[in-house]
Amino acid sequence: MNAASSSTLVQSVFLCKKENFTEKALEVFNFQYQHNKVYRAYCDILKTEPAAVNTLEKIPFLPIQFFKSKQIKTTEFDPVIIFESSGTTGAINSKHFVKDLSVYEESFTKCFQSFYGSEKQICIIGLLPSYLERKGSSLVYMVDDLIKKSTHKASGFYLYDHEKLKEVLLQNEKELQPTILLGVTYALLDFAEQKKLQLKNTITMETGGMKGRREEMTRKEVHEIIKKNLGVTNVHSEYGMTELLSQAYSKEEGIFECPAWMRILIRKEDDPFDICTAENSKEMFCNGAVNIIDLANIYSCSFIATDDMGKLYRNNNFEITGRLENSDLRGCGLMIL
DSSP: OOHHHHHHHHHHHTTOOGGGHHHHHHHHHHHHHHHOHHHHHHHHHTTOOGGGOOSGGGSOOEETTHHHHSOOOSSSOOOSEEEEOOOOTTOOOOEEEESOHHHHHHHHHHHHHHHHOOGGGSEEEEEOHHHHTSSOOHHHHHHHHHHHHOOOTTOEEOTTOHHHHHHHHHHHHHTTOOEEEEEOHHHHHHHHHHSOOOOSSEEEEEOOOOTTSSOOOOHHHHHHHHHHHHOOSOOEEEEOOTTOSOOEEESSTTOEEOOTTEEEEEEETTEEEEEEOTTTOSSSEEEEEEEEEETTOTTSOSEEEEEEEEEEETTSOEEEEEEOTTOOOOTTOOSOO
16 A cells, blocks of 8 residues: 555545444455565464454454564554653653654544634633643643634633633633643542532543652542532543544543544453453443553554553443553553552
8 A cells, every 4th residue: 555545545534434443444444464574474473364354353453562672553654743751750751753744633632622622712720730840741732722722812821820820711611711721630639629610611531650750549539639629510531542543532520432433442351362342232332441442543553552441342442440450650650440
């Protein structure tokens, strides 16, 4: 497949629908098997016959640890940017080599709009202090881009200026201005405990992450504190990671929904090749380790076996319930889920 053909494949990914997801995923699998040296070597070790891969369950999922030790690239290219995960001191971080930033921008913009409408009409506030203090955060890149596209003068990052943030939120409430306050979990908790408010026109969204800054808490405990102190009915959540170019969003109770070009599968903890999909599950939900298909990851790897534990429902929505034992703690996910 040449450059023009791969560009056509990229565009077709964002036109993906439930009915043709499997077909598109198999097309991306064959493209990456042909043009991703690391992924192909992994598939070959598993003795994968590409012609026999005709369902989602048969696609090999690359263990996420490879992003720490290898350059995961589909086709040969010099990256325009390298996203790097946050990690604990001394840890080896994951790196995502990005060929085309427009693919990432199209992915997060279309996904955001499908859940929340046009970013232009929303005041977007980022409370991501630790992420802004380092380079290579894909989350900061996304939020910064959404802020720039917003037409509201108060959109921006608010680091540690909690008093200014409170003033902006109160003014937006007075003007009935739709607002999204998006923050890393520990920073949202700090703000909520210092500045008790009653927010009726503000969506509060946590991205996960205690970063060792606070005592570990469950997601339910975190959400209860935020709801009580900021007066919001629900706390929204964003699920993403350095290794992906797509996000899932939860509007309540930690139940996430993916965009059309992203899907979650569940593998058994003791048998990584025993795969549960929403379609083949015999129960109302299945539990296990999380595999992710992110078709926007076309120039990296779209099929990743993560270290997260989760619960997948028949409607393809999912929860994150914890981490695999002995897995590396993610800098963005030290909170006990």
